[in-house]
Amino acid sequence: MRQEDPVADHAEHEERHADAAARAMRRAVELAARGLGSTSPNPVVGCVITDPAGTIVGEGWHQRAGGPHAEVHALAAAGRAARGGTAYVTLEPCNHTGRTGPCAQALLDAGITRVVYAVPDPDPQASGGAATLRAAGIETEGGFLQAEAEAGNAAWLTSVRLGRPHVTWKYAATLDGRSAAADGTSRWITSPQSRADVHRLRAEADAVLVGGGTLRADDPHLAIRGIEGATQPLRVALDTHAALPPAARVLDDAAPTLLVVGEDADTRHLPGVELLRMPLHDGRIPVPGLLTHLYDRGVRSLLLEGGPTLAGAFLAAGAVDRVVAYLAPALLGSGPPALADAGVTTIADALRLEITEAVRVGTDLRITAVPTTAPKEH
Numbered sequence: 001m002r003q004e005d006p007v008a009d010h011a012e013h014e015e016r017h018a019d020a021a022a023r024a025m026r027r028a029v030e031l032a033a034r035g036l037g038s039t040s041p042n043p044v045v046g047c048v049i050t051d052p053a054g055t056i057v058g059e060g061w062h063q064r065a066g067g068p069h070a071e072v073h074a075l076a077a078a079g080r081a082a083r084g085g086t087a088y089v090t091l092e093p094c095n096h097t098g099r100t101g102p103c104a105q106a107l108l109d110a111g112i113t114r115v116v117y118a119v120p121d122p123d124p125q126a127s128g129g130a131a132t133l134r135a136a137g138i139e140t141e142g143g144f145l146q147a148e149a150e151a152g153n154a155a156w157l158t159s160v161r162l163g164r165p166h167v168t169w170k171y172a173a174t175l176d177g178r179s180a181a182a183d184g185t186s187r188w189i190t191s192p193q194s195r196a197d198v199h200r201l202r203a204e205a206d207a208v209l210v211g212g213g214t215l216r217a218d219d220p221h222l223a224i225r226g227i228e229g230a231t232q233p234l235r236v237a238l239d240t241h242a243a244l245p246p247a248a249r250v251l252d253d254a255a256p257t258l259l260v261v262g263e264d265a266d267t268r269h270l271p272g273v274e275l276l277r278m279p280l281h282d283g284r285i286p287v288p289g290l291l292t293h294l295y296d297r298g299v300r301s302l303l304l305e306g307g308p309t310l311a312g313a314f315l316a317a318g319a320v321d322r323v324v325a326y327l328a329p330a331l332l333g334s335g336p337p338a339l340a341d342a343g344v345t346t347i348a349d350a351l352r353l354e355i356t357e358a359v360r361v362g363t364d365l366r367i368t369a370v371p372t373t374a375p376k377e378h
Contacts, residue, residue, distance in 0.1 A: 017054070024048045024056065024088040025118060025145045029152050031061040031070070032090045036155075036204040038064050038231050040300045043156035047074040048088045049081075049112070057081035069094065071103040075110045083111030090149040092121040092142060093129035104129035107138070114139040118149030122160050151356070155301035158321055164291040165302040168322040169311050170201055171338045178332040179308060184217060193362030194326045196226060198305075201324065203230040205303035207258075207294060211238045211310035215248065222305065223254040234258055234299065238285050238310065242267045260285055287317040308340035315351060316343035320371065323353060327365045 031046030039062050047070035049058035058081070060073025068076075071093055075082055087093075093103040093115065107115060120142055121127040133140045150157060158166035172190045173179050180186035188195065202208055208222045215237055222235040232255035237244065242265035244250075250257055251273060261267060262285075263277045276293060278285050294302060304314055314320050325338075344350055353369035360366075 020050075020054050021088070021116060022145065024050055024086075025090070025116065026148065027056070027059070028070075028088050028090050029118075029145070029149050031059055032149070032152055035062050035064075037206075037233075040065060040156075040206045041159070041298045043091055043153050045070040045089065045091045045153075047071045047090070049074045049078040050086045050088070051078075051081050052084045052113075054086075057085065069103050072106055075106060075112075078110075084113050085111075086114040086116060087112050088144075089115065089117045090153065091119050092117045092127065093133070094121065095128035095132050096125055102129065102132075104132040107133065108136050112138065114141075116141045116144050118142075118144055118146050119153065119157070122157065154321065159295065159300040164288075164295050164319070165206070165299045166321045167291075167302045167304055167314060167319050168201065168205070168324060169304040169314065169320045170198060170324045170326075171311065172326040172328065173338040174328055174330045174332050176331050176333065177337050177339075178335040179338040180217075180335050181332055182334040184335075186218065189330065190326045190328045190364050191362030194328075194364045194366065197326075197361050197366065199224050199226055199230075201303055202233055203227045205233050205301045206299040207234040207236050207301075208303045208305055209236040209238070209310075210250075211306040212240060212243070213307045213309055214305070215239060215244055215250065217307070219249050220305070221249040221252075221254065223252075232256070233303070236260060236294070236302075238290075238306070239265075240280060240283065240285060241265050242270060244270065246270060260290065284313065287313055287319055291319060308337055311338070312340040312342040315339070316341075323367075323369045325367045325369075326361065327367065329363060329365075 028046035028048045032044040035044040042062060042065045045062040047060050048056055051057045058074040058078025060070045060077060062070045071087060071089060087107055093107060095102050095104050115133050115138055130140050130142055155166035171179060174189060202224045210220055214220060223232055224230045235250050235255050235257040237250050237257060238260045240262045242261045246269060258276055259273050260276045260278060262280045267275055278289055304311060352372045354372050355367060355369045357368040
């Protein structure tokens with residue numbers, strides 16, 4: 001016959017409770033990811049509602065900018081079962097009225113008695129929801145699994161904290177670091193599966209950027225293919241002298257395109273193309289000014305698909321927040337490297353990265369890494 005041990009029973013109960021809370025929040029993080037690519041300039045947010053017994057009774061995520069927030073979707077799914085329950089939210093519930101009402105008030109009206117959120121809202125216009133909930137007597141806990149939720153919302157958090165888009169540099173290379181052969185050919189270094197995976201990255205981004213070298217060498221299209229319901233990103237093409245021909249694939253109507261040129265470039269052969277004229281610095285488009293313009297037009301996540309020169313310029317400007325490398329099991333021995341001059345002249349100045357993921361994609365290896373040094377504001 002089992003002897004009762006109140007201390008052990010309490011510890012076991014607390015452990016089960018903590019495990020259930022972690023599962024609920026991780027589910028909320030998964031839900032939030034469904035909004036990637038469709039909520040900008042708003043964050044991606046997920047919410048899970050549990051009843052007083054700890055059973056999940058409602059789930060939701062922020063699906064599109066201007067639409068209901070995650071909490072509202074989850075509360076609607078839960079209905080009356082939300083009363084007396086707990087809300088697990090990846091971001092502190094908002095406290096302001098914009099195109100939708102404040103989520104803190106929605107939680108109060110639904111009878112939620114406990115709110116657990118992962119990331120404090122850094123936006124001063126929307127923050128304060130936790131204080132409102134506490135003032136109303138709601139048990140409120142912040143910072144729960146914060147790092148996991150921040151990773152899923154990195155683009156929006158970077159844009160709020162730094163005032164510029166979050167930048168992901170994507171490249172494909174051989175194992176010896178070559179992005180093309182000596183004769184300039186680069187199709188195809190990686191497998192069909194890797195190329196399909198790039199469309200997923202595009203679908204999660206607000207804008208995709210390439211430079212003049214890539215435009216001339218590859219005539220890229222940059223639109224999303226093979227992902228149903230995806231929002232096409234803004235295609236940003238850097239072409240300082242406007243040498244792009246009118247028949248370039250990036251100028252078709254599959255997705256919107258912004259052509260960035262020098263302020264004196266002759267663009268008469270490109271009627272109807274949206275242009276951004278910028279003063280050149282050392283013959284190049286300045287990275288900080290470009291990022292400021294993109295931020296001002298609502299771009300919060302930028303996928304850098306340009307060649308080695310463009311990547312080097314962004315790295316030198318401290319404007320790369322994530323690197324996604326597709327490494328093919330092939331060797332070339334010569335040809336352009338994946339990265340050109342990034343302002344590093346000694347090993348002590350190397351940009352150090354932390355690998356966050358390494359997975360097989362087709363025959364290739366996809367490595368995701370983030371800089372270990374703080375990114376720069378612009």
